[in-house]
Amino acid sequence: MRIDFHAHILPHADHGSSSVESSVKQLEEAKKAGVDFIVATPHFYPYKHNVDSFLHRRNRGYEKIKTKLDELQIQCRLGAEVMLCEGLENLEGLEKLCIDGTPVMLLELPFREITPRLITSVCNIMEMGIVPILAHIDRYTVKNVNSVLRVGTASQLNAEAFFRIFKRGKAIKAVKHGVIQALGSDAHEDRMNCYSEFARALKKIGPEHESRIMQSAADLLNI
Ligand SMILES: [Fe+2]
Numbered sequence: 001m002r003i004d005f006h007a008h009i010l011p012h013a014d015h016g017s018s019s020v021e022s023s024v025k026q027l028e029e030a031k032k033a034g035v036d037f038i039v040a041t042p043h044f045y046p047y048k049h050n051v052d053s054f055l056h057r058r059n060r061g062y063e064k065i066k067t068k069l070d071e072l073q074i075q076c077r078l079g080a081e082v083m084l085c086e087g088l089e090n091l092e093g094l095e096k097l098c099i100d101g102t103p104v105m106l107l108e109l110p111f112r113e114i115t116p117r118l119i120t121s122v123c124n125i126m127e128m129g130i131v132p133i134l135a136h137i138d139r140y141t142v143k144n145v146n147s148v149l150r151v152g153t154a155s156q157l158n159a160e161a162f163f164r165i166f167k168r169g170k171a172i173k174a175v176k177h178g179v180i181q182a183l184g185s186d187a188h189e190d191r192m193n194c195y196s197e198f199a200r201a202l203k204k205i206g207p208e209h210e211s212r213i214m215q216s217a218a219d220l221l222n223i
Contacts, residue, residue: 001036001037001214001218001223002033002034002035002036002037002202002214003035003036003037003038003039003182003183003214003217003218003221004030004035004037004038004039004183004184004185004187004195004198005039005041005106005133005156005182005183005184005217005220006039006041006081006106006135006136006156006158006182006184006185006186007026007030007038007039007040007041007184007185007186007187008040008041008042008043008081008186008187008188009023009026009027009030009038009040009065009187010023010040010042010058010061010062010064010065011023011061011064011065012057012060012061013040013042013057013058013060013061014042014043015043015188016042016043016187016188016189017061017188017189018189020064020065022189023061023064023065023068023189024065024068025189025192026187026189026192026195027065027068027069027072027074028072029187029192029194029195029196030072030074030185030187030195030198031072031074032195032196032199033185033195033196033198033199034199034202035074035185035195035198036073036074036075037074037075037076037077037221037223038074038075038076038077039076039077039078039079039099039106039184039221040058040061040062040076040077040078040079041079041080041081041099041106041135042054042057042058042061042080042081043080043081043083043108044080044081044082044083044097045083046082046083046085046088046091047085051091051092051093051094051096051097052093052096054080054097055096058078058080059078062076062078077099077100077101077102077221078099078100079097079098079099079100079104079105079106080097080105080106081106081107081108081135082094082097082105082106082107082108083108083110084107084108084109084110084118084121084122085110085118085121086115086117086118086121087121088121088125089121089124089125089128094125094128094130095128095129095130098130099220099221101221101222102131102220102221102222103129103130103131104130104131104132104133104154104220104221105125105130105131105132105133106132106133106135106156107122107125107132107133107134107135107153108135108136109134109135109139109140109144109145109148111139111140113144114144114147114148119147119148119151122148122151122153123151126151126152126153131153131154131220132153132154133153133154133155133156133181133182133220134148134149134153134154134155134156135156135184135186136156136157136158136161136184136186137149137155137156137157137174137179137180138157138158138160138161138164138167138170138171138174139158142170149179154181154182154216154220155174155179155180155181155182156180156181156182156183156184157171157174157175157180157182157183157184158183158184158185158186159183159184159185159186159194159197159198159200159201159202160186160191160194160197160201161201162197162200162201162204162205163197163200163201172204172205175205175209175213176209178212180213181213181216181217181220182213182216182217182220183198183201183202183213183214183217185197185198
């Protein structure tokens, strides 16, 4: 099974897709890349969004592409890409942002120094029974990523990392050292090539690492 663990493919759920047509195009690209399972993770910004209205918008987006998903035989699980902030653990209904049917939450780090207070928030979230997986660890400094991984979170890598000159070495190393539990396209409508990158990234890492990463992703999803 080819699992895309991080994608913005739901129409009108965030800036990932502005129309059903765009989402359909994204799904067709995913199919071409051999993807048969997508975790849909629209952005959730705690300072801007309300959990229930976010879920309503997200579920409405899903309903609009359900037929297409069935037609392409792509399974889809709903989640969110939640921006980490100080005190996130106090957000009412936070647990509803976990990937459906799991305690797993895709967590996005802010692009600034990771303060002890942020780490405390990650620990508090974990104490609530939530299993955080860090989104696109390729986007951050090793220091920032390590400060969060140290407390026991899982990590997700974006396929694009393999095709960026300053990132590809680190990406390959992270895969070879077993640091990565899931791979994502981070699909947005303005980056339609992300699924061809996804397929090429898997080719680059080879079947052994692909099967290990897809198995750990499947384990996180309980499938
Ligand atoms: Fe994303």
